[in-house]
Amino acid sequence: MQVTRRQALGLSAGAVALVAFGPGLNAARADAAATDKSLMEFTGGKAPATGRITLNAPEIAENGNTVPISVSVESDMTDASYVESVVVLAEGNPNPSVATFHFTPMSGEASATTRMRLAGTQNVIAIAKMNDGSVFMDKKLVKVTIGGCGG
């Protein structure tokens, strides 16, 4: 196969770009579009409103391997009106989904705490779905000093 000058230049430029961005920017990193897609799947195409849900996350997380987060949603948690589920998404992780919490009226309160991994500085999003279908969202930017995805 004969390689033209143009092809050779293109190839080497690509290689340089890979070397330059490879380690810093994870190729498998989820982008905002993938996050939006999983968000829309969860809400069923509805745009989430703000309020009622609170996402607590540290402003600066030194270790991306264990970032404590907690979500709580204002709700009576009665049979007539309760929070069905809460999904947590991380925009900048290789896979945006983090966890989906399922609540029932027996939960008493719609709140949950866990520890998550963050690949780097990014937005963490929590979306709550009520039993009547309305959705609420909260977003927090978490600065990560050491990423937690290894590899």
Place this chain on the structure above:
Amino acid sequence: MATPKPRVKVPKSASAGEVITIKTLISHNMESGQRKDKDGNVIPRQIINKFSCEFNGKPVFGCDIAPAISANPYFEFSAKVMESGSFTFTWVDDNGETYSHEQAIEVK
């Protein structure tokens, strides 16, 4: 990996209708499937992908888990107790195994 060991904290007693806080932890590597070993081979994903809590057979709290949950997954949530009974906690591993733990509570 050693057998995952669940640790659960539930108050011993509560008054009827009280909302109690439950803390759970299970020892597990939560191998994300993103890491590579020395030779550059991807270490296959093995995580706990589901957690659920039931009170006297009725669901209280559940969670679908992605690899973005840290090793030794920790969950803190609440439950409303109306009568004495027992909580059953179940963790489902990627390899199909389930780990469960039971804890009783007395309601006065």
